[in-house]
Amino acid sequence: MSKTRPSDAAVEHRRQEILDHVIATGEVRIDDLTTRFGVSLMTMHRDLDDLADRRLLRKLRGKVEAYPATTIESAARFRDTFNQATKDALGEAAAAHVHSGQTVFVDDSTTLFPLVRRLGQVEDLTVLTNSLEAARILGPAKNVEVVLAGGRYHHEFDSCAGPDVVAFLDRTHADIAFVSVAAVAVGRLFHPVQDYAELKKAALRTADRNVLVVDNSKFGRTATYAYGDIGDYDLLITDEEAPTEEIEAALTAGTAIEQVECAPEGPEYEF
Secondary structure, eight states: OOEEEEEHHHHHHHHHHHHHHHHHHSEEEHHHHHHHHTOOHHHHHHHHHHHHHTTSSEEETTEEEOOTTOHHHHHHHHHHHTTHHHHHHHHHHHHTTOOTTOEEEEOSOGGGHHHHHHHTTSSSEEEEESBHHHHHHHTTOTTEEEEEOOSEEETTTTEEESHHHHHHHHTOOEEEEEEOOSEEETTEEEESSHHHHHHHHHHHHHEEEEEEEOOGGGBTOOOSEEEEEGGGOSEEEEETTSOHHHHHHHHHTTOEEEEEOOOOOOEEEEO
């Protein structure tokens, strides 16, 4: 007899927490993970097989371990595939705020890639970005001029950051800027890498209108570098699963909110 498990989004969220724990610990016994996350041994093996197939961790006999010196890169590879249905809905909502003839800034956040794909359908755009992937997506679009901010290249994010990118943003102007965030805790914004925290602050100075696009998985988390709060943004676009306290924090800060209804994820089963 099968038992219906939580949604795919909930399963992915658990897998992200498993990955975070393995990265923080370095090496963990599979039995200990089963106890920690309160799932069956079969479910844990399924989760670990999925993460190992994505080369996010190494599965050994009776234990798993993180790849050496790839903490951020592992997180970046995970975020490429996490919560995709929600990110696509957020991208569609964000694209509605872009109009022909504008100059638009987008950062390297994978949350924004669904938006970037839609920008190729808007006439007469100039897109400023520090993301090589965003430039590759828009490269074939004849109606879009892409201006790539060069600087220190970070392989783990496939983008540039650092003083040269900040200087670029300080001498350019955008009608609207879209960024996402690695972590939000009661309205405070965080990033694990200082160069990217500084980049996001510089993006605020570049644009007339600033939009923060965040899926529910980013809330209730912190990282090393705090760089501002949600009140710095004109609009927050998020999904209906965003925590109530985070919505209240944004409203208190005076930020407009657009919550997007997302299609339900399919079930996963445990046998």
